[in-house]
Amino acid sequence: EPEVTQTxxxxxxxxxxxxxxxxxxxxxxxxxxxxxxxxxxxxxxxxSFYNNEISEKSEIFDDQFSVERPDGSNFTLKIRSTKLEDSxxxxxxxxxxxxxxxxxxxxxxTVV
Amino acid sequence: GQQLNQSPQSMFxxxxxxxxxxxxxxxxxxTWLWYKQDPGEGPVLLIALYKAGxxxxxxxxxxxxxxxxxxxxxxxxxxxxxxxxxxxxxxxxNQFYFGTGTSLTVIP
Numbered sequence: 001e002p003e004v005t006q007t008x009x010x011x012x013x014x015x016x017x018x019x020x021x022x023x024x025x026x027x028x029x030x031x032x033x034x035x036x037x038x039x040x041x042x043x044x045x046x047x048s049f050y051n052n053e054i055s056e057k058s059e060i061f062d063d064q065f066s067v068e069r070p071d072g073s074n075f076t077l078k079i080r081s082t083k084l085e086d087s088x089x090x091x092x093x094x095x096x097x098x099x100x101x102x103x104x105x106x107x108x109x110t111v112v
Numbered sequence: 113g114q115q116l117n118q119s120p121q122s123m124f125x126x127x128x129x130x131x132x133x134x135x136x137x138x139x140x141x142x143t144w145l146w147y148k149q150d151p152g153e154g155p156v157l158l159i160a161l162y163k164a165g166x167x168x169x170x171x172x173x174x175x176x177x178x179x180x181x182x183x184x185x186x187x188x189x190x191x192x193x194x195x196x197x198x199x200x201x202x203x204x205x206n207q208f209y210f211g212t213g214t215s216l217t218v219i220p
Contacts (some may be wrong), residue, residue: 001157031208042212043155043200045115056207091154095208098142098162103154 002026004094006104013082013111021077021107023092031095032075034067036060036088037106043091049075082111116201116211124217125191133214134185135201141209144177144184145202149213155200159186191218 005024013019025032034046047057049067066078079086087110095101118135125131135144143162147155159170161177161184168175174187184203188195196218201211 004154006154033208035210043210045210048207089152093208093210095204097204097206097208099204100143100157100160101145101202101204101208102157103147105154106152108152 002102004092004102004104006092006107008107010108015084015111016081019079019082019109021090023075023104024073025075025094026102029094029096031097033093033095034077035091038088084111087111116203116209118201118211118214120214122215124219127191127193127218127220129191131188131191131216132185133199134183135211136183137203139205140181141203141205143204146175146186147200149198149200193218193220
């Protein structure tokens with residue numbers, strides 16, 4: 001199975017600090033997504049990204065969040081000033097529409 | 113984005129029983145995908161369906177792409193303890209939509 005790589009696997013950060021979560025999607029895919037999953041809860045959509053811009057975002061994805069694909073390879077999610085409630089698993093998905101979609105192993109973010 | 117409705121939300125079954133779960137959408141999809149998530153891991157693709165009415169198997173797993181293109185189901189036959197996890201559906205068309213998940217517990 002093709003692999004979507006996420007780094008780091010676990011990040012612990014102080015409240016108010018900025019974090020950047022990284023994803024390397026599959027090379028011939030064009031659509032990229034971020035999801036989060038708070039412990040024991042369902043997977044929640046954050047944002048979708050296509051052609052170097054956001055195509056859709058959820059209410060969770062407020063001004064504290066941003067995404068970019070700075071070098072055509074990495075797809076990053078930045079949280080500017082983390083809050084305790086941002087603690088969750090964050091998953092990146094790499095999608096080729098009408099064909100396949102693969103998820104990374106996730107980044108566990110712990111805000112203390 | 114739209115989230116697909118999965119049912120049931122959770123299931124507790126005895127080892128050896130068959131399991132059935134489904135996923136519905138208000139939109140038509142061209143592809144349905146089913147994933148399994150183990151604790152602390154990312155969702156792993158189990159089965160992909162590309163045509164309305166298609167029935168596809170992967171070992172003890174069988175999934176079908178509904179005729180209306182708005183639903184899909186996943187069956188697991190003769191469940192075993194390692195089937196425990198959360199099962200997600202997803203659909204793609206112009207967008208990619210992910211399901212709410214069905215949590216499966218298998219009691220030995």
